[in-house]
Amino acid sequence: MANPTDAPLPQVFETESPEAFVEAGHGTEVGHAEPELLGLVPFQWVSIAMFVLLLIAFLGAKVHKTIAGGLDNKIKAIRDNLDEAKQLRAEAEALREEYATKIAGAEKDAEAMLDNARREADGIVAKAEEDTASMIARRERMAQDKIAAAERQALADLRARAADASTAAAAQLIAQNHDAAADKALADEVIAHI
Numbered sequence: 001m002a003n004p005t006d007a008p009l010p011q012v013f014e015t016e017s018p019e020a021f022v023e024a025g026h027g028t029e030v031g032h033a034e035p036e037l038l039g040l041v042p043f044q045w046v047s048i049a050m051f052v053l054l055l056i057a058f059l060g061a062k063v064h065k066t067i068a069g070g071l072d073n074k075i076k077a078i079r080d081n082l083d084e085a086k087q088l089r090a091e092a093e094a095l096r097e098e099y100a101t102k103i104a105g106a107e108k109d110a111e112a113m114l115d116n117a118r119r120e121a122d123g124i125v126a127k128a129e130e131d132t133a134s135m136i137a138r139r140e141r142m143a144q145d146k147i148a149a150a151e152r153q154a155l156a157d158l159r160a161r162a163a164d165a166s167t168a169a170a171a172q173l174i175a176q177n178h179d180a181a182a183d184k185a186l187a188d189e190v191i192a193h194i
Contacts, residue, residue, distance in 0.1 A: 035042065178186075 072176065
């Protein structure tokens with residue numbers, strides 16, 4: 001089987017062979033002529049033009065100083081930005097540490113406040129229990145005093161009624177058992193003792 005790469009390639013734009021060109025009297029060698037000006041080819045002219053342009057730019061317009069100044073200014077601006085970034089970072093670290101200490105302090109304050117509130121609540125509960133106990137004792141004493149006063153009043157009323165009843169009974173007995181002669185003898189006896 002034949003390899004496709006072994007086949008001769010067709011020549012697409014060949015109009016006449018180089019041998020026919022030489023036979024026609026055009027010379028022995030087929031070549032292309034390069035354009036030239038004053039013995040220099042185009043790439044040499046471009047190189048000379050670029051050199052002259054850069055020479056004018058660097059020496060005539062002092063572009064190199066402008067470029068160097070611009071680069072120096074850019075470098076200075078970058079350094080300033082870096083210094084500012086370092087300063088901002090240091091400030092941020094300081095703020096972070098400050099807020100960390102504030103948070104720790106706030107947590108300690110919150111714990112202290114909570115402990116204080118617990119102590120106060122325990123004190124309030126104890127005081128309330130003490131006040132309640134003293135109020136109950138005071139009210140109990142007041143009730144006992146009222147009961148004792150009521151008992152005394154009842155006894156006084158009972159004694160007064162008993163005295164009234166015995167006085168009335170005695171007066172009635174005396175009126176029934178004593179006449180005028182017995183009264184006279186009793187009065188004489190009292191007078192004699194005086």
